[in-house]
Amino acid sequence: xxxxxxxxxxxxxxxxxxxxxxxxxxxxxxxxxxxxxxxxxxxxxxxxxxxxxxxxxxxxxxxxxxxxxxxxxxxxxxxxxxxxxxxxxxxxxxxxxxxxxxxxxxxxxxxxxxxxxxxxxxxxxxxxxxxxxxxxxxxxxxxxxxxxxxxxxxxxxxxxxxxxxxxxxxxxxxxxxxxxxxxxxxxxxxxxxxxxxxxxxxxxxxxxxxxxxxxxxxxxxxxxxxxxxxxxxxxxxxxxxxxxxxxxxxxxxxxxxxxxxxxxxxxxxxxxxxxxxxxxxxxxxxxxxxxxxxxxxxxxxxxxxxxxxxxxxxxxxxxxxxxxxxxxxxxxxxxxxxxxxxxxxxxxxxxxxxxxxxxxxxxxxxxxxxxxxxxxxx
Amino acid sequence: xxxxxxxxxxxxxxxxxxxxxxxxxxxxxxxxxxxxxxxxxxxxxxxxxxxxxxxxxxxxxxxxxxxxxxxxxxxxxxxxxx
Numbered sequence: 001x002x003x004x005x006x007x008x009x010x011x012x013x014x015x016x017x018x019x020x021x022x023x024x025x026x027x028x029x030x031x032x033x034x035x036x037x038x039x040x041x042x043x044x045x046x047x048x049x050x051x052x053x054x055x056x057x058x059x060x061x062x063x064x065x066x067x068x069x070x071x072x073x074x075x076x077x078x079x080x081x082x083x084x085x086x087x088x089x090x091x092x093x094x095x096x097x098x099x100x101x102x103x104x105x106x107x108x109x110x111x112x113x114x115x116x117x118x119x120x121x122x123x124x125x126x127x128x129x130x131x132x133x134x135x136x137x138x139x140x141x142x143x144x145x146x147x148x149x150x151x152x153x154x155x156x157x158x159x160x161x162x163x164x165x166x167x168x169x170x171x172x173x174x175x176x177x178x179x180x181x182x183x184x185x186x187x188x189x190x191x192x193x194x195x196x197x198x199x200x201x202x203x204x205x206x207x208x209x210x211x212x213x214x215x216x217x218x219x220x221x222x223x224x225x226x227x228x229x230x231x232x233x234x235x236x237x238x239x240x241x242x243x244x245x246x247x248x249x250x251x252x253x254x255x256x257x258x259x260x261x262x263x264x265x266x267x268x269x270x271x272x273x274x275x276x277x278x279x280x281x282x283x284x285x286x287x288x289x290x291x292x293x294x295x296x297x298x299x300x301x302x303x304x305x306x307x308x309x310x311x312x313x314x315x316x317x318x319x320x321x322x323x324x325x326x327x328x329x330x331x332x333x334x335x336x337x338x339x340x341x342x343x344x345x346x347x348x349x350x351x352x353x354x355x356x357x358x359x360x361x362x363x364x365x366x367x368x369x370x371x372x373x374x375x376x377x378x
Numbered sequence: 379x380x381x382x383x384x385x386x387x388x389x390x391x392x393x394x395x396x397x398x399x400x401x402x403x404x405x406x407x408x409x410x411x412x413x414x415x416x417x418x419x420x421x422x423x424x425x426x427x428x429x430x431x432x433x434x435x436x437x438x439x440x441x442x443x444x445x446x447x448x449x450x451x452x453x454x455x456x457x458x459x460x
Contacts, residue, residue, distance in 0.1 A: 015382065015383050205387070207387035208386070319430050327437070338444075339441050
């Protein structure tokens with residue numbers, strides 16, 4: 001039977017390297033989180049009204065009156081945070097173990113990241129709180145920096161002279177649509193992955209030591225899923241507003257600007273890079289480049305040894321990049337005051353220097369270090 | 379689609395033996411070998427990760443104090459005010 005054959009070849013008899021570590025769990029966790037978001041989002045959408053006069057109160061009604069509406073909402077908002085945490089760890093695995101050398105899989109992955117960011121951005125606008133409205137205003141205004149067409153494109157996206165009802169309704173539609181584009185990309189991502197099989201931490205061909213996906217990795221992924229579900233429930237049940245902004249408990253008001261407009265935590269690194277450049281277009285280009293640079297990773301790979309497992313200099317640079325990412329996330333949430341300005345600018349610069357210059361250089365140096373010394377034959 | 383069992387790799391002159399999972403203790407040496415191995419793996423990585431994050435944390439603490447200091451006026455400048 002064709003469908004059973006497909007399920008068997010992808011999830012049961014799939015030959016999998018025996019040595020893939022916990023870092024390989026995040027792929028299945030991302031799929032699971034997407035499923036949770038689609039399910040909880042679907043139930044939220046049953047009660048949501050996408051009109052600017054009704055949106056905020058419909059979300060409030062869902063949380064207060066709908067049976068377990070509060071739980072569905074908390075799972076959805078914290079599920080989004082979990083989604084980004086997993087995707088950052090998944091990308092980190094990709095950088096450390098050079099999974100980007102599976103180019104097709106990697107490129108679809110980057111497209112999925114962009115789709116996820118767009119979906120999350122639009123989803124945050126829907127409750128129509130202060131931060132929803134002003135975050136949408138700030139970020140959509142950035143597109144006006146585009147030369148020639150900028151000032152025409154922005155009102156076209158808004159559906160009017162400013163972020164208003166028309167913007168909310170189209171963001172609702174797109175927020176519903178894009179997760180299915182994400183699902184289609186996920187299937188394509190897996191098709192390309194299964195063409196060559198998963199990579200592994202050692203960096204050598206695992207074909208001589210592969211084990212079936214079931215039961216080993218179904219069980220391992222089930223453990224990962226249990227841990228992920230526990231973290232999601234801890235957040236949703238005990239600390240639902242931990243990662244959110246208090247401003248979003250206030251309905252949107254175009255006459256009152258919040259003191260500190262900032263996006264959710266998972267966008268703060270990009271926000272920091274955006275603000276680090278004093279020029280509007282420059283900031284926008286730097287912000288988009290910080291994600292699009294991932295497309296260049298295969299071309300920037302210089303080391304002969306594939307993963308970083310046995311390349312200490314590259315490991316150091318990887319952790320420097322991780323620290324830099326964390327610093328940018330912190331800076332993105334801070335007001336634009338000294339010394340945060342200089343730290344943000346330095347961290348933004350280092351982000352690109354590490355990826356574009358230092359890591360390729362480290363790869364080349366490490367190649368030299370493992371070259372055997374020539375021994376003159378007798 | 380992709381390599382399947384039976385056509386993964388050709389390995390000649392290698393004979394492997396293994397015990398049935400039903401004939402062995404499931405978590406044999408989990409602590410007696412596992413914990414020293416954890417320590418070995420930690421030692422191998424800590425010098426590449428630890429110093430960087432400690433420096434980052436120090437920068438974080440310094441920056442918070444520095445921002446607070448820059449927001450305050452210097453009392454010595456107003457000592458002789460009436």
